[in-house]
Amino acid sequence: MWVITRWNTRLYTHQGASVGFHLGYFVIFMIGLLRYNLGIKPAIWAELVAIVFPLLLGYASARLIPHNLLLAYKRLKLADGAIFFIFLLVGPAWGYFFFENYSLLLDQTVGTFLFLLAATLLIAHTVWKSRRKDKESEQEASP
Numbered sequence: 001m002w003v004i005t006r007w008n009t010r011l012y013t014h015q016g017a018s019v020g021f022h023l024g025y026f027v028i029f030m031i032g033l034l035r036y037n038l039g040i041k042p043a044i045w046a047e048l049v050a051i052v053f054p055l056l057l058g059y060a061s062a063r064l065i066p067h068n069l070l071l072a073y074k075r076l077k078l079a080d081g082a083i084f085f086i087f088l089l090v091g092p093a094w095g096y097f098f099f100e101n102y103s104l105l106l107d108q109t110v111g112t113f114l115f116l117l118a119a120t121l122l123i124a125h126t127v128w129k130s131r132r133k134d135k136e137s138e139q140e141a142s143p
Contacts, residue, residue: 008076012066015084020061022090024054030115037111 028050035042042050065084066076073080098105105111 005076008078009066011078012069012076012081012084013062015081015087016065017058017062018087018090019058019065019084021054021058022087022094023061024057026094028053033105033111034115036106037108037115039108 032042032050065081069076069081105114
Protein backbone atom coordinates (compact mmCIF):
# COMPACT_ATOMS: atom_id res chain seq x y z
CA MET A 1 0.00 0.00 0.00
CA TRP A 2 2.84 2.41 0.77
CA VAL A 3 4.29 2.07 -2.75
CA ILE A 4 0.95 2.84 -4.41
CA THR A 5 0.33 5.88 -2.21
CA ARG A 6 3.85 7.14 -2.80
CA TRP A 7 3.47 6.64 -6.56
CA ASN A 8 0.09 8.42 -6.54
CA THR A 9 1.59 11.29 -4.57
CA ARG A 10 4.33 11.69 -7.15
CA LEU A 11 1.82 11.46 -9.99
CA TYR A 12 -0.40 14.13 -8.46
CA THR A 13 2.63 16.30 -7.76
CA HIS A 14 3.60 16.15 -11.44
CA GLN A 15 0.02 16.75 -12.52
CA GLY A 16 -0.21 19.73 -10.17
CA ALA A 17 2.96 21.17 -11.66
CA SER A 18 1.50 20.71 -15.13
CA VAL A 19 -1.78 22.38 -14.17
CA GLY A 20 0.00 25.34 -12.58
CA PHE A 21 2.43 25.77 -15.44
CA HIS A 22 -0.36 25.68 -18.05
CA LEU A 23 -2.45 28.19 -16.13
CA GLY A 24 0.60 30.39 -15.68
CA TYR A 25 1.51 30.56 -19.32
CA PHE A 26 -2.15 31.03 -20.31
CA VAL A 27 -2.21 34.16 -18.15
CA ILE A 28 1.15 35.36 -19.48
CA PHE A 29 0.07 34.68 -23.06
CA MET A 30 -3.15 36.62 -22.55
CA ILE A 31 -1.32 39.60 -21.04
CA GLY A 32 1.37 39.48 -23.72
CA LEU A 33 -1.18 39.31 -26.52
CA LEU A 34 -3.13 42.23 -25.11
CA ARG A 35 0.08 44.19 -24.66
CA TYR A 36 1.06 43.44 -28.28
CA ASN A 37 -2.33 44.45 -29.66
CA LEU A 38 -2.32 47.70 -27.69
CA GLY A 39 1.26 48.47 -28.74
CA ILE A 40 2.64 48.62 -25.19
CA LYS A 41 6.37 47.96 -24.90
CA PRO A 42 7.26 45.83 -21.86
CA ALA A 43 9.81 46.76 -19.24
CA ILE A 44 12.61 44.34 -18.48
CA TRP A 45 11.25 43.63 -14.99
CA ALA A 46 7.86 42.73 -16.53
CA GLU A 47 9.58 40.23 -18.83
CA LEU A 48 11.35 38.67 -15.83
CA VAL A 49 8.04 38.37 -13.99
CA ALA A 50 6.54 36.76 -17.11
CA ILE A 51 9.34 34.21 -17.15
CA VAL A 52 9.12 33.34 -13.46
CA PHE A 53 5.31 33.39 -13.04
CA PRO A 54 4.49 30.03 -14.72
CA LEU A 55 7.32 28.36 -12.82
CA LEU A 56 6.16 29.66 -9.45
CA LEU A 57 2.54 28.78 -10.19
CA GLY A 58 3.64 25.30 -11.27
CA TYR A 59 5.60 24.84 -8.05
CA ALA A 60 2.68 26.03 -5.91
CA SER A 61 0.23 23.78 -7.76
CA ALA A 62 2.57 20.80 -7.42
CA ARG A 63 2.24 21.14 -3.65
CA LEU A 64 -1.41 22.18 -3.58
CA ILE A 65 -3.08 19.53 -5.77
CA PRO A 66 -2.02 16.46 -3.74
CA HIS A 67 -2.68 18.33 -0.49
CA ASN A 68 -6.21 19.33 -1.52
CA LEU A 69 -7.02 15.83 -2.78
CA LEU A 70 -5.78 14.37 0.49
CA LEU A 71 -7.91 16.83 2.48
CA ALA A 72 -10.98 16.21 0.35
CA TYR A 73 -10.90 12.42 0.08
CA LYS A 74 -8.59 11.41 2.97
CA ARG A 75 -6.70 9.27 0.45
CA LEU A 76 -4.86 9.53 -2.86
CA LYS A 77 -6.47 7.22 -5.39
CA LEU A 78 -6.24 7.68 -9.14
CA ALA A 79 -10.02 7.86 -9.51
CA ASP A 80 -10.24 10.84 -7.13
CA GLY A 81 -8.13 13.13 -9.29
CA ALA A 82 -8.91 11.78 -12.73
CA ILE A 83 -9.94 15.25 -13.96
CA PHE A 84 -6.30 16.35 -13.85
CA PHE A 85 -5.42 13.87 -16.60
CA ILE A 86 -7.03 16.28 -19.08
CA PHE A 87 -3.94 18.46 -18.74
CA LEU A 88 -1.99 15.85 -20.69
CA LEU A 89 -3.93 17.06 -23.73
CA VAL A 90 -3.81 20.79 -22.99
CA GLY A 91 -0.28 21.36 -24.28
CA PRO A 92 -0.77 19.76 -27.71
CA ALA A 93 -4.27 21.23 -28.07
CA TRP A 94 -3.01 24.70 -27.19
CA GLY A 95 -0.12 24.32 -29.64
CA TYR A 96 -2.48 23.28 -32.44
CA PHE A 97 -4.85 26.17 -31.67
CA PHE A 98 -2.03 28.67 -31.70
CA PHE A 99 -0.54 27.23 -34.90
CA GLU A 100 -3.88 27.53 -36.70
CA ASN A 101 -4.99 30.91 -35.34
CA TYR A 102 -1.87 32.97 -34.63
CA SER A 103 -2.43 35.26 -37.62
CA LEU A 104 -5.89 36.20 -36.30
CA LEU A 105 -4.60 36.77 -32.80
CA LEU A 106 -1.77 39.01 -34.01
CA ASP A 107 -4.07 41.21 -36.11
CA GLN A 108 -4.66 44.30 -33.98
CA THR A 109 -8.34 44.74 -34.78
CA VAL A 110 -9.40 41.09 -34.70
CA GLY A 111 -7.04 40.20 -31.84
CA THR A 112 -8.31 43.02 -29.64
CA PHE A 113 -11.91 42.11 -30.47
CA LEU A 114 -11.30 38.44 -29.62
CA PHE A 115 -9.62 39.39 -26.37
CA LEU A 116 -12.49 41.67 -25.35
CA LEU A 117 -15.03 39.03 -26.40
CA ALA A 118 -13.28 36.37 -24.32
CA ALA A 119 -13.04 38.71 -21.30
CA THR A 120 -16.73 39.61 -21.63
CA LEU A 121 -17.76 35.95 -21.84
CA LEU A 122 -15.64 35.11 -18.81
CA ILE A 123 -17.14 37.94 -16.77
CA ALA A 124 -20.69 37.08 -17.88
CA HIS A 125 -20.18 33.42 -16.98
CA THR A 126 -18.78 34.33 -13.56
CA VAL A 127 -21.68 36.70 -12.83
CA TRP A 128 -24.24 34.13 -14.01
CA LYS A 129 -22.67 31.44 -11.82
CA SER A 130 -22.58 33.76 -8.82
CA ARG A 131 -26.22 34.76 -9.24
CA ARG A 132 -27.28 31.15 -9.66
CA LYS A 133 -25.41 30.22 -6.48
CA ASP A 134 -27.00 33.13 -4.60
CA LYS A 135 -30.46 32.12 -5.83
CA GLU A 136 -29.90 28.51 -4.71
CA SER A 137 -28.73 29.62 -1.28
CA GLU A 138 -31.81 31.85 -0.92
CA GLN A 139 -34.08 28.94 -1.83
CA GLU A 140 -32.39 26.70 0.73
CA ALA A 141 -32.66 29.37 3.43
CA SER A 142 -36.36 30.08 2.90
CA PRO A 143 -38.74 27.57 4.55
